[in-house]
Amino acid sequence: MNIVTPAAFPVARPRRLRQSAALRRLVSETSLSAGQLILPLFVRTGRGERRPISSMPGVFQLSVDELLKEAETAVAAGLPGVILFGIPSRKDAKASGAYAPGGIVQQAVRALKRRFPELLVITDVCLCEYMSHGHCGIVRERPGGATIANDPSLVLLARTAVSHAEAGADIIAPSDMMDGRVAAIRSALDRAGFVETPLMAYAAKFASAFYGPFREAAESAPQFGDRRSYQMDPANSDEALREVALDLQEGADIVMVKPALSYLDILWRVKSTFRCPTAAYAVSGEFSMIKAAAEKGWLDERSATLEALLSIRRAGADIILTYSAVEAARWLGG
Secondary structure, eight states: OOOOOSOOTTTOOGGGGGSSHHHHHHTOSOOOOGGGEEEEEEEESSSSOEEEOTTSTTOEEEOHHHHHHHHHHHHHTTOOEEEEEEEOSOOBTTOHHHHOTTOHHHHHHHHHHHHOTTSEEEEEEOSTTTBTTOOSSEEEEETTEEEEEHHHHHHHHHHHHHHHHHHTOSEEEEOSOOTTHHHHHHHHHHHTTOTTOOBEEEEEEBOOGGGHHHHHHHTOOOSSSOSTTTSBOTTOSHHHHHHHHHHHHHTOSEEEEESSGGGHHHHHHHHHHHOSOEEEEEOHHHHHHHHHHHHTTSSOHHHHHHHHHHHHHHTTOSEEEETTHHHHHHHHHO
């Protein structure tokens, strides 16, 4: 893009439009509002459970009754929706808790839709929280070591997505990064009569160091190896565009880039290339870094949080998933 400057100094003085808050608002190129923010929530079995996550100040594992209280706060703050991550009471090698009709996410979805029918309930579809080994797919033993079996995992992912839709989920969000999972889930939802249920695909999800606190929150750390065989190499940008293109071809309605701040260039390329609804996830590490710096007095939490979220919007995100959603909504309204 060519930037045309009609005049030079002293005729041109860009500072003229920075002299007051009203002027700055008038010419602001990017807006950030509560209606663009989604709050991630962790739900577990039990009652009266509100377990703090040590690496994520102010974030908790919540039983369904406590989840409803958190959702009420989100609604009051003007947030349009939440995304759920489940922590089952039991894990196994088939991730059976992920697609059980009475599973923890399914319970939470039903409770949320009864209490807050206007609240968008998004469900993360992955298997890692439910697998005894902590990986996002079925593990197969092979000569030389274990591997994650792609195609058999699609069956369980699709089954999980249908169970979430049956419980009342408004948006299904597959995050596993198995090849072909969007097509498998879209087909299963359509067969089950959920043709109108949209998919928000974690299309460009990178194998990032910034997921560390989430592993504690979701109790989902892999028991062996890592996730680099299915999550993306942080070095790759063109590959991200191929991944997004594949998910859109398979039926994704919204695509996501994850993490956000370290991948703003990817976010910009995705939005500029595809011009489709685009989400970005401000992940646990990004959240915790600002919290930790603020606690030490090194950063102003409000200013740093809003600046980070604004940068994600400026790079092209229409939707931002952030653990700071409630606080940011209050700050934006205040």
